[in-house]
Amino acid sequence: MNTNKLRREYQSHGELTEDNIAKNPFNQFEKWLNDAVAAEIDLPDAMTLATATPDGIPSARMVVLRGFDENGFCFYTDYDSQKGRELAENPHAALVFYWRELDRQVRTNGTVEKMTSAESDAYFASRPNDSQLAVWTERQSIVISGREHLTTNFKKAEQTYQGDDIPRPPHWGGYRLIPNMFEFWQGCPSRLHDRIRYILKDNGGWEIERLSP
Numbered sequence: 001m002n003t004n005k006l007r008r009e010y011q012s013h014g015e016l017t018e019d020n021i022a023k024n025p026f027n028q029f030e031k032w033l034n035d036a037v038a039a040e041i042d043l044p045d046a047m048t049l050a051t052a053t054p055d056g057i058p059s060a061r062m063v064v065l066r067g068f069d070e071n072g073f074c075f076y077t078d079y080d081s082q083k084g085r086e087l088a089e090n091p092h093a094a095l096v097f098y099w100r101e102l103d104r105q106v107r108t109n110g111t112v113e114k115m116t117s118a119e120s121d122a123y124f125a126s127r128p129n130d131s132q133l134a135v136w137t138e139r140q141s142i143v144i145s146g147r148e149h150l151t152t153n154f155k156k157a158e159q160t161y162q163g164d165d166i167p168r169p170p171h172w173g174g175y176r177l178i179p180n181m182f183e184f185w186q187g188c189p190s191r192l193h194d195r196i197r198y199i200l201k202d203n204g205g206w207e208i209e210r211l212s213p
Contacts, residue, residue: 016194078140103187115174
């Protein structure tokens with residue numbers, strides 16, 4: 001397949017400059033996320049999470065952003081999933097957000113830590129009932145015999161917790177990525193795209209620099 005046929009032209013969504021970008025990358029991210037929501041982009045909170053083994057073998061998958069502030073970006077998963085195991089051995093990761101309709105991309109990387117039990121409990125309690133039961137159905141990433149295995153275990157979980165509050169499984173909870181770098185990319189029709197990078201300094205401030213596209 002010749003993928004050159006899939007080429008498209010970038011639209012004009014304004015330029016990203018040192019004058020109009022926020023001094024704090026979390027503020028700039030919040031602005032762009034709000035723009036994506038206002039543009040009614042599907043799944044504006046979807047992000048690629050990249051992890052790696054201690055010897056540098058990478059893996060990546062789509063996950064959902066479940067909150068952020070200046071402490072970092074939050075997501076939830078099974079601690080014993082592939083990403084959970086890799087983070088236990090190598091607590092460094094990267095995130096990518098891509099909003100095609102706005103020709104925008106945000107990259108960030110940093111260290112990852114587990115969220116507190118109280119934070120994980122609070123988020124788990126806010127999930128729909130079926131989502132809570134699904135976490136009890138099976139351990140993520142293990143090999144199973146087929147879909148029937150899942151449906152059988154889901155029914156067992158329904159029977160176990162019928163009419164009761166569903167507790168958070170001890171093997172499931174939240175992680176927080178604490179950024180030390182952000183890169184904001186704005187596509188331009190000329191393909192002279194704007195790339196602005198923030199680097200965390202020792203004093204806790206952010207150094208802003210422009211990258212060649």
